[in-house]
Amino acid sequence: MTKKQKKMLLRVLVSLVLLVAAALLPFSGWPRLTAFLVPYILIGWDVLWKAVRNIAHGQVFDENFLMALATVGAFCTGEFPEGVAVMLFYQVGELFQSYAVGKSRQSIASLMDIRPDYANIERGGELVQVDPDEVAVGDTIVIKSGEKVPLDGVVLEGASTLNTAALTGESLPRDVEPGDDVISGCINQSGLLKVRVTKVFGESTVARILDLVENSSAQKAKAENFITKFARYYTPVVVIAALILGIVPPLFVGDWSNWIHRALIFLVISCPCALVISVPLSFFGGIGGASKCGILVKGGNYMEALAHAELVVFDKTGTLTRGVFNVTAVHPDECSEKDLLEIAALAEAYSDHPISRSLREAYGMELDRSRVAEVEELSGRGIRARIDGRGVCVGNNKLMDEIGVAWHPCHHVGTTVHVAIEGKYAGHIVISDEVKEDAKAAVQALKAQGVKKTVMLTGDSRPVGESVAKELELDEACTELLPADKVEQVERLLKEKSQNGKLVFVGDGINDAPVLSRADIGIAMGAMGSDAAIEAADIVLMDDKPSKIATAIRLSKKTLRIVRQNIIFALVVKAAVLLLGALGIATMWEAVFADVGVSVIAILNAMRMLRVKSLQ
Secondary structure: OOHHHHHHHHHHHHHHHHHHHHHHOOOOOHHHHHHHHHHHHHHHHHHHHHHHHHHHOOOOOOHHHHHHHHHHHHHHOOOHHHHHHHHHHHHHHHHHHHHHHHHHHHHHHHHOOOOOOOEEEEEOOEEEEEOHHHOOOOOEEEEOOOOEOOOOEEEEEOOEEEEOHHHHOOOOOEEEOOOOEEOOOOEEOOOOEEEEEOOOHHHOHHHHHHHHHHOHHHOOOHHHHHHHHHHHHHHHHHHHHHHHHHHHHHHHHOOHHHHHHHHHHHHHHHOOHHHHHHHHHHHHHHHHHHHHOOEEEOOHHHHHHHOOEEEEEEEHHHHHEOOOOEEEEEEEOOOOHHHHHHHHHHHOOOOOOHHHHHHHHHHOOOOOHHHEEEEEEEOOOEEEEEEOOEEEEEEOHHHHHHHOOOOOOOOOOOEEEEEEEOOEEEEEEEEEOOEOOOHHHHHHHHHHOOOOEEEEEOOOOHHHHHHHHHHHOOOEEEOOOOHHHHHHHHHHHHOOOOOOOEEEEEEOOOOOHHHHHHOOEEEEOOOOOOHHHHHHOOEEEOOOOOHHHHHHHHHHHHHHHHHHHHHHHHHHHHHHHHHHHHOOOOOHHHHHHHHHHHHHHHHHHHHHHHOOHHHO
């Protein structure tokens, strides 16, 4: 509990004691009024001040105004104990709300407790702790056992095991050694590591994730916007209704005191706190619960949209498959296998694509990049370069057709990389990828969640794409696609969904930004350290498990269920008690329950979203 909350709790307790004392004292007239005014002012001065201040700024119809009007009115009609009690219970509700929101924020903060406090850097032969913001790209930092990785980088020396649970939600550690990438936010569990920094702190994975989570509340769901607009019109309507209730009936039947008392009860009941608080808190809790599972949602609007997912479209490489390619066949036409691999590896020397890395690894020797010039990466087709002064093209069937080189297919199933030298076909290399262990289960889980169609888009050849689609039991596979073709396919699929249905695209963040942006919801898979994915996607999964997509959908559906429960519960209870209050049946105590009680119950219901272990 914060210092501010402790002060409020003390005010509540002291006011309660003073209220009981005032009720027991045998006073009447002005002494009795004074006795009740003391606890009333103690517990309600801030509410009265906010009401006056907001009225001065043109913001009249809010909960502070309603509480001030109802309690002051109660004092004017001689109902001193009820006036103090209403304000007291209102403040109890506010205290509970503050505590609940604080717990939610603490939960998210603890789940995302990845911000590093310092970085160790060598200066003058000694290790010095500096602010991560002070470390530049290219600097070498030292990470001791038990410390957080403060910045993204590459391991230069040492081997260790990293705990990535804060990022991925998974307890399985990750081994690293020289040459491996490490990302900020992980915890070094064993050995000493020397790491060369590749990104400044402001651009690091941890900074981007923290910014994403902290700003997620800015993207409001439709339900949140609805409640905001509803409260804007609802409050003045009920104030006018209360005025009518307090003035019109007594003009005909008299008994002004009774009708004014009913109007005040009506005002207390009508306070929209339960809706205004619980709906945003439900989405906030949903986002916090998702982050606990390693699923970062950029806003409540995406959480709400995901619950209506009808079509899920996957990129293949790095999403359904591991993206770890291995050369499985080398078939030269006019040179040796070694020469064909060397030419292909040199052409791909400057590319970070997984296929490029696999070719370099298969060659296995140091590459002399000075032999390579005029490198041109052709999106969705391959590489064009000059190697030893000769024009070389390395890529897929489309590239060979484009340059007019006759090629021939391979009987091996896999991605075929063709090589042409000076316009002549030199042979091809076959590269195979592995399907992820949980990919098939992920597809089945999506269908169990009500997803009507699963589709895979890939630039691979038809045999490779159809083989993967058949293994995973996907509904459709579109193969041999360029990045622009993927956008066209998404446009086509968008026309197949129902009016309220949503299309989800899942990619690994490499060359997927246009499609991630075009889909109703873009999900980036395995996006640790991928700037493009974090920027373009609406939801980021911090590990490589496609099964997390079904988890995200379950979470979104649970969030929406809780939001609907809170809205229906609050409106039904308030409508019933409002009617009873207008008829003179409900007392001020029922009014307090309709306001504070409903708010507390709705907040407790919303906080269930933070308990999501069973959904992992």
